[in-house]
Amino acid sequence: MLDFKFFSTVGVEVVNRYRKHIFDEGKDIDGKKFKSYSDEYGSRKRAKKYKRQANAFANTTSPVLTGDLYRDFKLIGMPNDKGFSFGTVSHGGKVEALKKLGRNLYRGNKVLPTPVVKYFEKEMKKYGDKQLKKNKGKGGTFNI
Numbered sequence: 253m254l255d256f257k258f259f260s261t262v263g264v265e266v267v268n269r270y271r272k273h274i275f276d277e278g279k280d281i282d283g284k285k286f287k288s289y290s291d292e293y294g295s296r297k298r299a300k301k302y303k304r305q306a307n308a309f310a311n312t313t314s315p316v317l318t319g320d321l322y323r324d325f326k327l328i329g330m331p332n333d334k335g336f337s338f339g340t341v342s343h344g345g346k347v348e349a350l351k352k353l354g355r356n357l358y359r360g361n362k363v364l365p366t367p368v369v370k371y372f373e374k375e376m377k378k379y380g381d382k383q384l385k386k387n388k389g390k391g392g393t394f395n396i
Contacts, residue, residue, distance in 0.1 A: 256333045258379045263327050263336035266364070266372055270338070273365045275322045278314040280356045281365055286313040287354060315355050321346050 273279055278286050288294060296302060297317065300310050306319035316322050321343045328337040340347055347357050364372070 253380055253383050254333075254376065256331060258376075259331035259333070259336045262372065262375050262379075263331045263338065265375075266336075266368055267326055267338045269368045269371055270364065271322060271325055273368060274325075274357055275309070275314050275316050278312050279365065281359050281362055282356070283365060283367075286315065288313055315346075315350050315357070 273283075274281075280286055289297065294313075297305070298311055300307055302317055304318045306316055306322070309316040309319075321340065324340045324343045326338060326341065328339055328341060350357060
């Protein structure tokens with residue numbers, strides 16, 4: 253019932269909502285604000301002393317310095333009728349380094365923040381209901 257059309261549309265929005273939650277709102281995978289930086293790093297970041305620094309994040313505790321990691325989170329490959337994949341293509345080492353610092357962008361099997369999961373579930377139900385209504389009265393078997 254869920255198909256390429258669903259996953260290609262919703263996949264892009266899931267990535268956008270993930271980025272917004274983690275980077276723009278500055279919350280970890282569990283929805284908690286990221287902890288403060290060390291005094292030295294925090295003061296240098298706020299003073300915009302780093303090369304290639306993304307100034308929009310200078311006064312936040314979001315895990316963004318240059319913006320490379322932010323931009324690297326995207327759909328990986330093409331969505332298909334079974335789902336989609338997303339993540340960081342070339343900056344996975346930064347994700348692991350952040351995890352060691354207690355800045356969790358994921359935790360175990362939890363890879364999506366709760367608000368993003370709720371969005372996905374809502375869209376899945378809405379799309380499924382729409383597909384069922386289209387096929388109502390036609391009979392047959394439906395794979396969900």
